[in-house]
Amino acid sequence: MRLAFWTALRSLRHRLGALLITVLAVALATATALVVPxxxxxxxxxxxxxxxxxxxLVTARGSGTQAVMSTLFYLDVPIGNIPHHVYQTLKDAPGTRRAVPIALGDNFAGFPIVGTSTAFFDQRLKPSAPPYFQLAQGQLFKAEHDAVIGARVARAASLQVGSTFVGAHGLEAAQHEEEDAEHLKPYRVTGILAPTGGPVDRAVLTPIETVWETHGPQAKQRQEVTAVLYSAENLAGIYTTAQRVNASKEAMAVFPGQVFAQARETLLQGQAAYAGLSVLVLGIAALTVALSVYTSGLERQRTVALLRAMGAGRGTVFTLVLLETGLTVVLGVLLGLALALLVSNVGGNLLGERLGFTLAPPHLTWALASRALLLxxxxLVAALPTAFQATRVSPLKHLTP
Incomplete structure (x- = not known):
C-alpha cells in the first residue's frame, strides 16, 4: 500500500500538466454545483x-410581492396609494401599538425619498427591544424638508449633518430639464442613521408632509399614503386588523413573512431543477476524470510492467490507479469548495449592493457539501475500467526490447 501511494504521488508529479487540468475541471464542476444554492x-x-x-403591511390592492418589494425594499414601483382615512383609522383603532405612514414618489441620486412620521424610528423587533433604527449622528426631522438619511446614502453622496441636497421626481435617478419649484427646494440633513444592513440604509426619510407638499396642492389636500406599517399590541390584534382591512375594498393587508414563504417555495422549485443540472455537471466532471485516468493509464503501462516485474501483485497495481484518481478528485473537490465559498462571498456582496441590503456570509451546509463529495x-467508479486493465499489463510485452 505504501509503495502504491508513493508511486501514485510520483506519477502525478510527472503528469503535472494533465493533473492541473483535471483538478481544475473537477473544481469548476464543484463550484458550479454549489454557488447558486x-x-x-x-x-x-x-x-x-x-x-x-x-x-x-397595508397597501393598495394588488400583488403582495410587489407591495413588499416596493414599500419595504424600494426595489419596485408601488401599486398605488390608499386614502388617508385608512391610515387614520388604523392609527386610532383600539389595540394599535404603532401605525407608520409611508409615501413614495421621489428620489435623490437614485435613493428613494420616503415620506413618513417619527413613529418610523420607534419600530422594534419586539416590544422590549430598543428601537431598530438608531441615529449615529444628529437628530430626527422636525419640519418639512428636514431629512434623516441612511448610512449608505451619507457615504455615497458624501453628506453630513447640515448638508443640503435637491430631490427629483420619480423613483429612479434621471436628468430632468425642468423641475417645479417644490422639487427644487433643498432638503437639509438633520440626522444620519447607524447602518442596519437593510434597505433603509439607502433611504432618505423626511416628514410625509414634505412629499404631499412637493407633489402639489391636490396631493397635499388628499394626503394619500403609499402604505402603512402596522403593529398591534398582540398577535391576535395583527390578524384581526388584517382580516378587517382585507374585507374592505380600499386596501389590502400583507404579512411580509407569508410573501417570503411563497417566494421561498418558488425558489426551492428552481433549486430542485438546479440540483438536477448539478448532477449532470458532476457527471461530466467524472467523465473528464475517466478520460484523464485512461490517458494516464496508457502512459503508465511501462511503470506498471516494471512494478509487476519487481513482484508487485495485481492488487497493488489496481490500488495505484485508484489512488491516483482519488488524490486528483479530492484535490479538485477541495479547490472547488474553496472556490464556491469565495465566489459566493464576492457575489453575495455585489448582489447585496444591488438589492440594497446586506447578505449574510455564505454558509456551506453538509447537504450542499455532499453534492460535491459525491464526485x-x-x-473512483469512472477509474475502475482503467484499473482493471492495468492489472492485465504484461511485463514481458512492455519491458522486452
Whole structure:
C-alpha cells in the first residue's frame, strides 16, 4: 500500500500538466454545483433579516410581492396609494401599538425619498427591544424638508449633518430639464442613521408632509399614503386588523413573512431543477476524470510492467490507479469548495449592493457539501475500467526490447 501511494504521488508529479487540468475541471464542476444554492440562501436570509422588523403591511390592492418589494425594499414601483382615512383609522383603532405612514414618489441620486412620521424610528423587533433604527449622528426631522438619511446614502453622496441636497421626481435617478419649484427646494440633513444592513440604509426619510407638499396642492389636500406599517399590541390584534382591512375594498393587508414563504417555495422549485443540472455537471466532471485516468493509464503501462516485474501483485497495481484518481478528485473537490465559498462571498456582496441590503456570509451546509463529495465515488467508479486493465499489463510485452 505504501509503495502504491508513493508511486501514485510520483506519477502525478510527472503528469503535472494533465493533473492541473483535471483538478481544475473537477473544481469548476464543484463550484458550479454549489454557488447558486449558496447565494440563494444568502438572499433568503438577508431579505428575512431586513424585513423582520415589520409586522403587517397595508397597501393598495394588488400583488403582495410587489407591495413588499416596493414599500419595504424600494426595489419596485408601488401599486398605488390608499386614502388617508385608512391610515387614520388604523392609527386610532383600539389595540394599535404603532401605525407608520409611508409615501413614495421621489428620489435623490437614485435613493428613494420616503415620506413618513417619527413613529418610523420607534419600530422594534419586539416590544422590549430598543428601537431598530438608531441615529449615529444628529437628530430626527422636525419640519418639512428636514431629512434623516441612511448610512449608505451619507457615504455615497458624501453628506453630513447640515448638508443640503435637491430631490427629483420619480423613483429612479434621471436628468430632468425642468423641475417645479417644490422639487427644487433643498432638503437639509438633520440626522444620519447607524447602518442596519437593510434597505433603509439607502433611504432618505423626511416628514410625509414634505412629499404631499412637493407633489402639489391636490396631493397635499388628499394626503394619500403609499402604505402603512402596522403593529398591534398582540398577535391576535395583527390578524384581526388584517382580516378587517382585507374585507374592505380600499386596501389590502400583507404579512411580509407569508410573501417570503411563497417566494421561498418558488425558489426551492428552481433549486430542485438546479440540483438536477448539478448532477449532470458532476457527471461530466467524472467523465473528464475517466478520460484523464485512461490517458494516464496508457502512459503508465511501462511503470506498471516494471512494478509487476519487481513482484508487485495485481492488487497493488489496481490500488495505484485508484489512488491516483482519488488524490486528483479530492484535490479538485477541495479547490472547488474553496472556490464556491469565495465566489459566493464576492457575489453575495455585489448582489447585496444591488438589492440594497446586506447578505449574510455564505454558509456551506453538509447537504450542499455532499453534492460535491459525491464526485469522489463517481471518479473512483469512472477509474475502475482503467484499473482493471492495468492489472492485465504484461511485463514481458512492455519491458522486452
Amino acid at each position: 449558496m447565494v440563494s440562501r444568502q438572499v433568503e436570509r438577508g431579505a428575512q433579516d431586513a424585513a423582520q422588523v415589520f409586522d403587517l 469522489i465515488p463517481l471518479g
